[in-house]
Amino acid sequence: MSVNKLFDISRRSLLTYQKALSITSNNVANANNPDYSRQRSLFSSVGPDYRTNIAIGSGVSLTDVERIRDQILDRQSWEYRQNFGSAQKQSSILGNIESLFSEPGEQGMSVLLDKFFNSWDDLSVDPTSSALRSNVVYAAENLSVKLQNVYGGMTTLRSDLKKDSQVMVDDLNNYITELRHVNKQIYEATVVNNGANDLLDKRDELLNKMSGLANIQVNIDEYGVANVSIGGVFAVDRVHSVNFKVFEESNGKLSLKTDDGNAKVALRSGELYGNFRSVNEFIPEAKEQFDDLFNSIVFHVNKIHSQGYTTTDPPVDGIDFFEGYSNGVLKINQDIIDDPQMIAVSKDGTDGNNELALELAKLQHDDLLNGSTFADNYANIVGSLASEKQYQDQNTETFGLVLNQLEQQISSVSGVSIDEEMIDVLKYQRSYDASAKLISIADEMMRTVLQMI
Amino acid sequence: MRVSDRQLQIDYLRSMNLTKNRLSKLQEQVTTGKEINRPSDSPLGTSRLFKLSNQLGNITTFRNNIERAQTSLDMSISSMQGFQSEIQNVISDLTGLQNPTVGENNVRAYSDKLDLIISQLFDFANTDVDGQYLFGGTDDSVKPFALNSAGTAVQVNSQGIGGERKIRIAKNIDQKINMTGKEVFESVWKQSGTIDSSAAVGTSFSKTGKIDGADGTEYDFTITYTKTADNAYELSYSYDDGSGTVALTQTNDLTFNAATGELETVDGGNPSDIRINIPGNKIDFKIDVADLAESDSTSVKTRLNVKANIFNTLLDIKENLSNGQLPNQEQLAIINGFNTHILDKISSAGDIGRRLENTTQLLDGQELELKDLQSKERDVDIMKAMVELESQQFNLNLGYKISSMILPKSLMDFL
Numbered sequence: 001m002s003v004n005k006l007f008d009i010s011r012r013s014l015l016t017y018q019k020a021l022s023i024t025s026n027n028v029a030n031a032n033n034p035d036y037s038r039q040r041s042l043f044s045s046v047g048p049d050y051r052t053n054i055a056i057g058s059g060v061s062l063t064d065v066e067r068i069r070d071q072i073l074d075r076q077s078w079e080y081r082q083n084f085g086s087a088q089k090q091s092s093i094l095g096n097i098e099s100l101f102s103e104p105g106e107q108g109m110s111v112l113l114d115k116f117f118n119s120w121d122d123l124s125v126d127p128t129s130s131a132l133r134s135n136v137v138y139a140a141e142n143l144s145v146k147l148q149n150v151y152g153g154m155t156t157l158r159s160d161l162k163k164d165s166q167v168m169v170d171d172l173n174n175y176i177t178e179l180r181h182v183n184k185q186i187y188e189a190t191v192v193n194n195g196a197n198d199l200l201d202k203r204d205e206l207l208n209k210m211s212g213l214a215n216i217q218v219n220i221d222e223y224g225v226a227n228v229s230i231g232g233v234f235a236v237d238r239v240h241s242v243n244f245k246v247f248e249e250s251n252g253k254l255s256l257k258t259d260d261g262n263a264k265v266a267l268r269s270g271e272l273y274g275n276f277r278s279v280n281e282f283i284p285e286a287k288e289q290f291d292d293l294f295n296s297i298v299f300h301v302n303k304i305h306s307q308g309y310t311t312t313d314p315p316v317d318g319i320d321f322f323e324g325y326s327n328g329v330l331k332i333n334q335d336i337i338d339d340p341q342m343i344a345v346s347k348d349g350t351d352g353n354n355e356l357a358l359e360l361a362k363l364q365h366d367d368l369l370n371g372s373t374f375a376d377n378y379a380n381i382v383g384s385l386a387s388e389k390q391y392q393d394q395n396t397e398t399f400g401l402v403l404n405q406l407e408q409q410i411s412s413v414s415g416v417s418i419d420e421e422m423i424d425v426l427k428y429q430r431s432y433d434a435s436a437k438l439i440s441i442a443d444e445m446m447r448t449v450l451q452m453i
Numbered sequence: 454m455r456v457s458d459r460q461l462q463i464d465y466l467r468s469m470n471l472t473k474n475r476l477s478k479l480q481e482q483v484t485t486g487k488e489i490n491r492p493s494d495s496p497l498g499t500s501r502l503f504k505l506s507n508q509l510g511n512i513t514t515f516r517n518n519i520e521r522a523q524t525s526l527d528m529s530i531s532s533m534q535g536f537q538s539e540i541q542n543v544i545s546d547l548t549g550l551q552n553p554t555v556g557e558n559n560v561r562a563y564s565d566k567l568d569l570i571i572s573q574l575f576d577f578a579n580t581d582v583d584g585q586y587l588f589g590g591t592d593d594s595v596k597p598f599a600l601n602s603a604g605t606a607v608q609v610n611s612q613g614i615g616g617e618r619k620i621r622i623a624k625n626i627d628q629k630i631n632m633t634g635k636e637v638f639e640s641v642w643k644q645s646g647t648i649d650s651s652a653a654v655g656t657s658f659s660k661t662g663k664i665d666g667a668d669g670t671e672y673d674f675t676i677t678y679t680k681t682a683d684n685a686y687e688l689s690y691s692y693d694d695g696s697g698t699v700a701l702t703q704t705n706d707l708t709f710n711a712a713t714g715e716l717e718t719v720d721g722g723n724p725s726d727i728r729i730n731i732p733g734n735k736i737d738f739k740i741d742v743a744d745l746a747e748s749d750s751t752s753v754k755t756r757l758n759v760k761a762n763i764f765n766t767l768l769d770i771k772e773n774l775s776n777g778q779l780p781n782q783e784q785l786a787i788i789n790g791f792n793t794h795i796l797d798k799i800s801s802a803g804d805i806g807r808r809l810e811n812t813t814q815l816l817d818g819q820e821l822e823l824k825d826l827q828s829k830e831r832d833v834d835i836m837k838a839m840v841e842l843e844s845q846q847f848n849l850n851l852g853y854k855i856s857s858m859i860l861p862k863s864l865m866d867f868l
Contacts (some may be wrong), residue, residue: 125630352613365624379499389498416457
């Protein structure tokens with residue numbers, strides 16, 4: 001072996017540990033990047049020159065940079081991210097709906113409903129009292145205003161959720177397009193055996209974001225390319241990608257389809273599903289229950305009220321208390337608002353007769369809708385939404401906990417440990433120093449030989 | 454297990470987030486004093502709170518109603534007592550006039566005094582509170598009693614003088630809160646019970662009772678019910694003063710609901726009292742048929758509250774006194790009978806007042822229990838919440854301290 005070989009081995013060693021230090025410094029720099037997977041230098045010894053009698057190795061080289069990642073954990077995290085996104089979104093929306101009710105409290109519809117029926121009881125004591133008649137109108141107006149606030153609030157929320165869904169779908173489309181580009185770059189890098197580690201991190205980051213929005217199915221091929229479908233509809237590979245769009249059906253329900261409208265996505269989870277479920281189920285069901293409740297109230301109140309006589313001169317009968325109810329608007333008879341003497345609670349036409357006021361007050365205790373009272377029906381509307389919110393809160397906590405544990409595991413596998421990296425820095429630095437010393441020794445050896453001449 | 458730097462951060466952030474969430478919840482509970490601040494805090498608890506609030510609202514309404522009713526009821530009792538006191542004086546005075554030593558001039562002079570008393574009695578019967586006549590029944594905006602144009606008989610102006618006003622004092626209990634002018638001051642012959650609906654058309658039956666004219670003459674008065682068609686009857690009347698039967702030309706028609714058997718119309722209109730007024734005989738009373746119904750047998754009972762109208766009787770006595778003529782024994786019996794009757798009515802009103810008072814006490818007790826239940830369901834145990842709040846605050850501070858000690862440290866710090 002010539003002295004020159006010592007120079008070759010030392011030079012190779014210096015370059016190898018310099019590269020290793022670069023990889024370590026890249027790890028340190030990304031220590032707080034949540035999407036980064038730590039990388040590890042893979043060394044191997046350079047083989048001996050077999051032309052000599054004694055085979056002596058030729059030093060060390062960096063053969064690969066390994067990306068440390070556990071695909072099983074990634075898949076699990078995508079699944080739980082979808083469930084978490086869905087539960088968290090539904091919980092947040094249900095919280096919005098819940099706040100519209102102002103329950104339990106004095107401004108809630110439960111109390112206002114009670115006050116409306118109790119105002120008839122108050123009137124029964126003195127049916128000719130203008131103050132008590134005005135009180136009935138006031139109680140009915142308060143109920144009507146609260147209903148409009150709740151119903152109108154739900155209508156506004158529905159409109160906001162539709163816009164929000166379209167924004168989410170725009171984001172989803174951007175992720176899909178970006179993923180197609182990343183997939184292509186991964187394929188090209190992998191085919192020519194260039195490192196694609198950072199591209200794979202980018203791919204996983206995009207998949208994480210997509211899984212928060214919708215239920216994605218991911219298939220990673222041998223090149224590391226992610227082939228993704230959403231709710232059974234193809235979304236992206238390395239060559240093609242599809243854009244999605246929110247459609248409003250004729251029944252008012254939202255659906256997610258490819259932008260040509262041909263393929264419908266079967267949404268099951270993700271934030272988009274949370275939005276769609278709220279728009280397609282929670283809000284219309286609550287509205288329908290309100291419609292049933294107030295149509296029934298209008299029918300039964302008018303049925304009794306129209307039998308009575310007003311205290312006007314002359315007394316008039318056949319007057320409805322409510323003009324009607326439609327889409328959250330409870331309209332009180334304008335003639336009654338203008339002149340509360342038009343309230344008709346006298347059964348026989350005498351001013352002091354209060355029989356119908358008593359009958360109207362008793363409506364609150366009768367099982368007139370779905371086998372229960374008006375108040376119970378309202379409690380069911382609030383109760384079912386509250387129970388669903390509680391359920392989604394629990395899901396958010398459960399899925400959040402699992403997701404957190406998975407992130408911990410992913411971080412355990414792929415996260416950077418500064419301690420570990422600093423040890424590597426020391427290790428590589430020592431090796432680098434030793435290699436430099438070797439060059440110095442080889443130089444002295446060479447000098448000794450030259451002095452012999 | 455390998456521990457990365459980010460793992461420590463995730464763990465720390467999650468723990469801090471949990472603690473802050475608990476802290477926020479406890480702070481809300483402590484500041485509002487309520488455990489349930491929104492329905493999702495406890496859907497079942499919210500439902501219970503709705504029911505309790507509904508019950509408390511009803512109790513407040515019932516109690517307010519009772520308070521208002523008690524005011525007018527007390528006024529009614531006071532007026533009836535005033536009326537009764539005057540009647541008692543009249544009885545005493547008229548008894549005194551029966552003494553043979555009382556001269557004709559004194560008798561005539563008492564006529565003027567009685568005239569004033571009658572005016573006073575009209576005032577009592579027309580007592581009003583804020584324009585509402587207490588004895589006007591459901592037609593309480595009209596002064597119920599007045600003299601006719603000749604000044605010889607009472608005239609009832611109120612159309613609904615018999616109308617009872619009820620209020621709700623419990624979920625399923627309606628309580629009458631007024632004393633009607635009809636039941637207190639009028640002569641009413643009540644007919645109640647059932648008429649056989651299967652009887653053939655043309656079948657008839659009669660009811661006879663003793664009615665007095667205001668001049669004290671007693672009559673056997675007969676009502677004859679004749680079936681004229683299915684569910685329809687004609688009422689015809691006759692009276693006998695001992696010298697012969699006189700038939701009235703007046704007839705009235707009753708119809709009953711074929712399905713329920715309840716009285717549906719009187720003379721084609723809403724069920725109302727039938728007035729029998731025979732000025733020549735000074736007979737003036739009402740027949741109350743509201744409690745008649747058709748059924749599978751005939752059993753009609755009758756009850757007369759007073760034998761003659763008190764105002765008309767006093768007016769007749771006053772007229773006779775001005776002519777120096779003393780009231781007859783039957784007239785004195787009518788006044789005594791009325792005195793007993795109005796004492797009964799005062800007692801009935803007192804019973805209603807006591808019932809309202811008892812109900813108020815019952816409602817107060819119920820309100821207390823319901824408020825207790827509401828508090829248990831809704832309000833937070835402040836001591837427990839404060840202790841937990843302190844504990845969570847301690848955890849948070851501990852978290853901050855530990856994070857400041859551990860998170861920034863690495864091997865770098867020791868190299």
